[in-house]
Amino acid sequence: MKMxxxxxxxxxxxxxxxxxxxxxxxxxxxxxxLKHVNAADADKEQVVLAIDEACVNAIxxxxxxDNDSFxxxxxxxxxxxxxxxxxxxxxxxxxxxxxxxxxxxxxxNEKSKGGMGLKLIYSVMDEVNFYEKDNxxxxxxxxxxx
Amino acid sequence: MKINKEKGxxxxxxxxxxxxxxxxxxxxxxxxxxxxxxxxxxxxxDCSNLxxxxxxxxxxxxSNIQDIKNQNGTLVLYALKESVFNTFKxxxxxxxxxxxxxxxxxxxxxxxx
Numbered sequence: 168m169k170m171x172x173x174x175x176x177x178x179x180x181x182x183x184x185x186x187x188x189x190x191x192x193x194x195x196x197x198x199x200x201l202k203h204v205n206a207a208d209a210d211k212e213q214v215v216l217a218i219d220e221a222c223v224n225a226i227x228x229x230x231x232x233d234n235d236s237f238x239x240x241x242x243x244x245x246x247x248x249x250x251x252x253x254x255x256x257x258x259x260x261x262x263x264x265x266x267x268x269x270x271x272x273x274x275x276n277e278k279s280k281g282g283m284g285l286k287l288i289y290s291v292m293d294e295v296n297f298y299e300k301d302n303x304x305x306x307x308x309x310x311x312x313x
Numbered sequence: 314m315k316i317n318k319e320k321g322x323x324x325x326x327x328x329x330x331x332x333x334x335x336x337x338x339x340x341x342x343x344x345x346x347x348x349x350x351x352x353x354x355x356x357x358x359d360c361s362n363l364x365x366x367x368x369x370x371x372x373x374x375x376s377n378i379q380d381i382k383n384q385n386g387t388l389v390l391y392a393l394k395e396s397v398f399n400t401f402k403x404x405x406x407x408x409x410x411x412x413x414x415x416x417x418x419x420x421x422x423x424x425x426x
Contacts, residue, residue: 187334187335187336188336190334190335190336191332191334191336194332194365208396209395209396209399212396212399213399213403216367216400219334219335219367220367220368223335223367223368223369227335271375271404271405271406271409272409274375275375275378275379275409276379278376278377278379278380279372279375279376280338280342280369280372280373280375280376281368281369281372283368283371283372283375283404284367284368284369286368286404287367287368287400287403287404290403290404291403
């Protein structure tokens with residue numbers, strides 16, 4: 168008898184206090200969830216990186232480093248892709264053009280420590296969107312596993 | 314994250330372990346700046362125990378390259394794990410920052426510069 172294998176699908180939502188000290192734990196949690204996905208380790212680690220960068224943005228820009236505030240992370244995992252939504256208290260959007268405006272050489276000349284987080288996110292994820300929903304700023308990321 | 318600093322002949326070697334992320338990058342940045350001011354601009358970074366780097370970690374190196382060059386110094390990273398190297402590669406930093414396989418190659422670059 169042939170049995171059809173049930174496709175993997177999982178949706179998780181959690182709230183995190185807006186403290187950079189929590190980043191390592193978030194990365195560890197995401198890595199744990201990605202263990203169930205059949206994708207290359209390099210792809211999974213890029214997802215971890217993008218989520219880490221998006222969480223830093225939520226903490227620093229979205230919640231102004233207010234350690235008593237929190238932001239929400241939503242993961243929708245299937246065998247083929249991961250959809251991530253990060254809800255923070257910020258306003259405005261970060262466009263692709265704005266974040267790519269300055270090249271790496273310019274950042275070096277300016278001795279800049281920042282300006283690379285969004286570049287990384289846009290480089291490693293397949294879809295990146297920012298929008299407002301229910302008075303929250305949402306960073307939406309999608310990675311399709313080949 | 315742990316940062317060990319060791320003095321060699323004409324260079325300073327750092328051995329960094331753990332995660333170089335938004336929380337930890339400030340300590341590494343302070344160590345590099347202190348080294349540039351007080352001892353040497355020839356800097357080797359042993360990354361064999363570095364498990365993860367984020368943009369904040371990349372920012373430590375990007376923001377100090379100019380000062381290292383201005384002091385006729387060299388920054389060389391070596392023994393990067395694949396996932397760490399990939400993060401440099403995504404932004405093309407592997408073409409800008411000296412990244413080599415091992416300590417011998419890293420020391421060779423110091424001698425050339």
